[in-house]
Amino acid sequence: MSPRPRSTSRPGPRLDDELAAIRRLVGQVLQSSRRVEARSAQAEAPATTAGPLFDLSLKLLESQVSTDLADEVTGAVRDELGAGELADPATVRDATLRQIARRIGVVSTPQPPGKRADGRPSVIALIGPTGVGKTTTVAKLAATCKLRYGKRVGLITADTYRIAAVEQLRTYAEIVGIPLKVVLAPQDIPGAIDALADCDTIILDTAGRSQRDAARLDELGEFLRAAEPDQIQLVLSLASAESVIAAAADRYGALGPDRLLLTKLDEAVDYSVVLNTARRVGLPISFVTTGQEVPDHIEAASAERLARLVLDGGSAWQAISGGR
Structure with missing residues (x-):
């Protein structure tokens, strides 16, 4: 018997879903790896970099904030505050909250629109x-x-x-x-x-x-x-x-x-x-x-x-x- 020809059709929906699940899993593994690397880098940093901002950076990572965003937020806090302010936990916390809030866009006027200019709803x-x-x-x-x-x-x-x-x-x-x-x-x-x-x-x-x-x-x-x-x-x-x-x-x-x-x-x-x-x-x-x-x-x-x-x-x- 001659061998059966191979199918050239596209993968079915089930295979597509399985491939998507694999891609998501790989992404999660990479994200977890980046968090571990970030923690290691921070742990090995000079003692002068430790303090309230270091603690909040770890807290963001442990809360599953993406590594890039956590780095962006803490970097912005470091740029915003002076050396003395970075030593104060309350000041660092307030600045961190401000930087997070700036990255969460909200509608400035949530009130729903009324009638259009032509009188229609x-x-x-x-x-x-x-x-x-x-x-x-x-x-x-x-x-x-x-x-x-x-x-x-x-x-x-x-x-x-x-x-x-x-x-x-x-x-x-x-x-x-x-x-x-x-x-x-x-x-x-x-x-x-x-x-x-x-x-x-x-x-x-x-x-x-x-x-x-x-x-x-x-x-x-x-x-x-x-x-x-x-x-x-x-x-x-x-x-x-x-x-x-x-x-x-x-x-x-x-x-x-x-x-x-x-x-x-x-x-x-x-x-x-x-x-x-x-x-x-x-x-x-x-x-x-x-x-x-x-x-x-x-x-x-x-x-x-x-x-x-x-x-x-x-x-x-x-x-x-x-x-x-």
């Missing part, structure tokens, strides 16, 4: 992968717009793949007193916006898509083009592994988000992901969600508060959240 679209809590976040954001900022808010949901999600959002809308329209296709969007013409702001809930599903992401792009949103907020969960967040940010970046909305801050394993993600994605953070309750557990992002979480971890969360 502004549109805020929320996009993101499955499992990030997007529908609950839509309800929280809508309630915040109405109750905190006094906006007349309408909701449009295109998340018809999950009947439960539509019913969940409908229940929230009825409780808060917000009109809701359900659309099945991109061509339904203009009519839904017209039906909500009395609103100041419309929030568009979209179906969660796997970042690996290119066809579904293309379909999501069609919904966005039909809606012509004033804002596109990329929703990412801080409870996810950092590699998962990075992959989602890379794929959804093609849809043109202009800000981040970070969910499940209360479930984050470590808070370095806030700083690492902010640097990787390069978008300002608008809001963070801090629990399950609607509308209470959402707040405008504060670079200073997030910096405290990055530096102090769980102890800062207890202080900020009041132990909830």
